[in-house]
Amino acid sequence: MASSLTCTGLVWAFLSFLCAATSCVGFFMPYWLWGSQLGKPVSFGTFRRCSYPVHDESRQMMVMVEECGRYASFQGIPSAEWRICTIVTGLGCGLLLLVALTALMGCCVSELISRTVGRVAGGIQFLGGLLIGAGCALYPLGWDSEEVRQTCGYVSGQFDLGTCEIGWAYYCSGAGAAAAMLLCTWLACFSGKKQKHYPY
Numbered sequence: 001m002a003s004s005l006t007c008t009g010l011v012w013a014f015l016s017f018l019c020a021a022t023s024c025v026g027f028f029m030p031y032w033l034w035g036s037q038l039g040k041p042v043s044f045g046t047f048r049r050c051s052y053p054v055h056d057e058s059r060q061m062m063v064m065v066e067e068c069g070r071y072a073s074f075q076g077i078p079s080a081e082w083r084i085c086t087i088v089t090g091l092g093c094g095l096l097l098l099v100a101l102t103a104l105m106g107c108c109v110s111e112l113i114s115r116t117v118g119r120v121a122g123g124i125q126f127l128g129g130l131l132i133g134a135g136c137a138l139y140p141l142g143w144d145s146e147e148v149r150q151t152c153g154y155v156s157g158q159f160d161l162g163t164c165e166i167g168w169a170y171y172c173s174g175a176g177a178a179a180a181m182l183l184c185t186w187l188a189c190f191s192g193k194k195q196k197h198y199p200y
Contacts, residue, residue, distance in 0.1 A: 003106065003107050003108065003109075003110065004106045004109060004110050004111050004112045004113040004114070004192060004193055005103075005106045005107055005113055005191055005192065005193070006190060006191060006192070006193055008187055008190040008191055009103075009106065009113065009118065009187075009190070009191030009192060009193075010107060011187060012103060012118075012184060012187035012188055012190075012191040013100075013103035013104050013106060013107055013191070015179070015183060015184055015187065016096070016099055016100040016103045016104075016125065016180070016184050016188075017100040017101075017103070017104060018176075018179075019096060019100070019125075019129075019176045019177075019179045019180040019183075019184055020093070020096035020097045020099070020100035020176070020180070021100075021176075022172055022173075022175060022176030022179075023092070023093050023096055023132055023172070023173050023176030023177055023180070024093045024096070024097060024176075025169075025172060026168075026169040026170065026171070026172030026173030026174075026175075026176060027045075027046070027089050027090065027093050027132075027169075027173050028045070028048075029045060029048075029169040029172075030043055030044060030045035030048035030049050030050050030068050030169070031043045031045065031050075031167035031168055031169040031170075032044055032045050032046065032139060032166070032167050032169050032170040032173075033143075033148070033151075033161075033164055033165075033166065033167055033170070034164060034165050034166075034167045035148075035151035035152045035153075035162075035163060035164035035165075036151065036163075037051070037053060037064060037150055037151045038053060038062060038063070038064045039064075040064040040066060042064075042151045043068075043167055044078075044147075044148065044151075045169060046077070046082050046085045046086040046089060046135070046139065047070055047071060047074075047077055047082070047086045048068060048069065048070050048071070049068070049069070049071070049147075050066070050067070050068040051064050051065065051066050051067070051068075052064070052065055053065075053150075074086075078142060078145035078146070078147040078148060079141070079142035079144075079145040080142075081138050081139070081141035081142040082138075082139065082142040082145070084138055085135045085136075085138040085139050085142070086135075088131050088132075088134050088135040088138065089131065089132050089135030089136070089173065091128075091131050092127075092128045092129065092130070092131030092132035092133075092134075092135065092177065093128070093132065094128075095124050095125070095127060095128030095131070096125060096128040096129070096132075096176070096177075096180055098124070099121045099124050099125050099128070099184075102121060103121065103191070106191075106192075113191060113192040113193075114192045114193070115192045115193075116192070117192055118188045118189060118190070118191035118192035119188060119189055119192075121188050121191070122184065122185040122186070122187075122188025122189055122191075123185070125180045125181070125184045125185050125188060126180075126181050126185040128177070128180060129177040129178065129180040129181030129184075129185070130177075130181065132173055132174070132176070132177035132180075133174065133177050133178070133181070135173070136170065136173060136174045136177070139170065140158060140159045141158050141159075142158075143156045143157060143158055143159070143160065143161065143162075143164075144156065144157045144158050148164070149162070151164060152164040
């Protein structure tokens with residue numbers, strides 16, 4: 001199997017896939033923010049949450065349904081900042097995944113990744129990482145929404161967690177994006193082989 005990647009390029013392909021997978025898993029999981037409500041653990045992502053209150057007609061009281069799911073609609077996401085965060089972070093993850101899959105194909109297909117293509121791919125990775133980073137920066141702006149305040153003891157606000165804490169998925173997304181921006185972008189510059197010039 002002929003590869004269009006240098007030795008550095010093979011490392012880049014592996015790390016690109018790792019960074020994309022880390023960011024995508026972090027983005028999809030609803031564990032960006034942890035708290036509790038009615039004595040039950042509650043967690044939020046950008047477009048998903050675990051555990052939500054419902055009114056129990058038979059007992060005439062609020063009870064927590066302990067299951068995870070997406071919000072019923074895009075407008076159902078608690079704040080405009082989280083809606084923007086979902087779009088921006090999703091776009092960034094898509095770009096990282098696109099480059100990672102292209103890089104992995106470069107391991108098996110000859111002349112797929114040239115020096116120029118590698119540099120363009122690095123630029124796309126930098127943009128993807130930047131978008132995910134912007135999403136992570138926007139996320140705390142939504143901590144003043146009513147749903148979050150109910151979970152965080154009614155003392156949370158923008159950039160103020162109240163009684164809640166940051167979850168592992170938030171760090172996962174941020175770490176994947178940072179590694180893609182700082183490491184993969186640099187490695188991408190040396191990933192492609194020089195193209196052969198045919199005499200015709």
